[in-house]
Amino acid sequence: MLVAFSVGRYPVSPSQLWELLWAKATRSPSALPAALETVVFRVRGPRVLSAIVIGAALAAAGSAYQGLFRNPLVSPDILGVSTGAALGATLGIFFSWGVAGIQGLAFTLGLATVALVYAMGTALRRHDPILVLVLAGIVVGTLLGSCISLLKYLADPYNQLPAITFWLLGSFSSITTVDLIAILPGVLVGLIPLWLMRWRMNVMTLSEEEALSLGVDTRRIRLLVIAAATLMTAAAVSVSGVIGWIGLLVPHFARLLVGPDFARLLPAAMLLGAGYLVAVDTLARTIAPLEIPLGVLTAFIGAPFFIWLLAVSRRGWQ
């Protein structure tokens, strides 16, 4: 985090950072140039904090989805919540709505997409439910992807198209404190039920009949967890754009470290997710003169890492 605050086009030394924070806290004037203050509080501050919140949110949602669907390959992306949210955001940009409108539409369509995918998964009971779920997610995701392509085709190429493209690649470059404040309630409201149900979530990873016979009202809990995880994901991607891989990869890594118990898995995944996204975002804005889109970088790092995880993990997705 310290590194993330310090490096960039305007380097800030740790002592300067401390001085700025101290000056802010005591409301006393600082001897440092105003540009540095702007960098730290207006640009880099919200950016680093957003990366923490969004990384934690995506990792938490991924952990919840994987447990709920008893499938370690499920991530918010595979179920189409990100694509649904992306379509919502694209629509919002297309109609030139404000931040709240874009975020609201992203959330609504994200939830609607998961509901649709899940309804398809349960309707086709005759097949392996996990397979149907993943396939339904891919089908719906592809369909929504086509809708996004259509909107890009129809969008104003000078204003809207670049905004949509940037959004789809994922970026923190235009994030402000207002964005951060806007997503916090969604993330927190989503996080609370996940944390409260941490024990029930363990039981939910068993088969449906086992969970029922152990006294868990699976339908109600599933609905609540999906709503919570979708709320977190939609809130996160509505400001940062599509950032893949975190929801899939980080829970695996966390499980490797602390085991599958959700009470330990959730905080571990959130910490790792936050750290990973801050690190990746710092890389994204420093390794090249031109900022690299975040979604591209998470995939470049995530894909080989995931293959490595598969290679070292034993049976049972340790």
Place this chain on the structure above:
Amino acid sequence: MRLDVSDLAFGYPGHDVGREVTLALEGGEVLCLLGPNGGGKTTLFKTILRLLAPRHGRVAVDGEPIADWSRGRLARIFGYVPQAQLGVFPFTVAEIALMGRTAHIGPFATPSRGDRAVAEEMLATLGIHHLASRSYTEISGGERQLTLIARALAQEPAILVMDEPTASLDFGNQVRVLTEIERLAGRGIAVMLSTHDPDHAFLCADRVALLHHGRLARVGRPGEVITRESLREVYGVEVTVTEVTRADGRTARVCVPALGERGILPGHPGHPS
């Protein structure tokens, strides 16, 4: 505690697997369900546990129908030992057993120290305490079965339903589980189990129900139900039922099948002709 199953029809949407099943089970009693593969034993159990909706008839505990009971209330009365299945995530044996406490814990709470003590006690009872920190996905099928029994016992149920609890166990563990069943019944728990081995029914059951073509062909004391004639009828094999003296001094009946031409009856699969 008394379980009443009356005129139950069970199966899946669109077709009945079985019907007209009427049973009663008292606390302290062991009821053994025998029947061929595909005879509907698992489906019957799932319907009694309300994991499947009954197609007809009703299930009642102490005269009260369970149709509108909450899952939590059901789980505090009924413990269920399904046929062992592999989980997706590598929980430890202790964590799996602890999940049996779920119905005794509030929806947003986590297991207390007391809950952990109960789960550990059940692991010790079944002689698998040494596996507590092993991963459930890495132990053998028999050990997994014992873990599931420990989990069901941790529910502290009044009625324990076990689907072929001895199926994947070695001989020693079969004896262990049968002993445990006898002990549970001695503590007043009503036990209902299915098995493929009529000898197990002779060993542990107070009553035997023979499920054939989805109906209860016979219900009664083991000696009355498990006979040469009934086994011929249900399994299509020739069996000698005889009596032996056990090491504990009690007598027990055992079934010994004949093999080959004289063993499998004409008109049944596997008959040599």
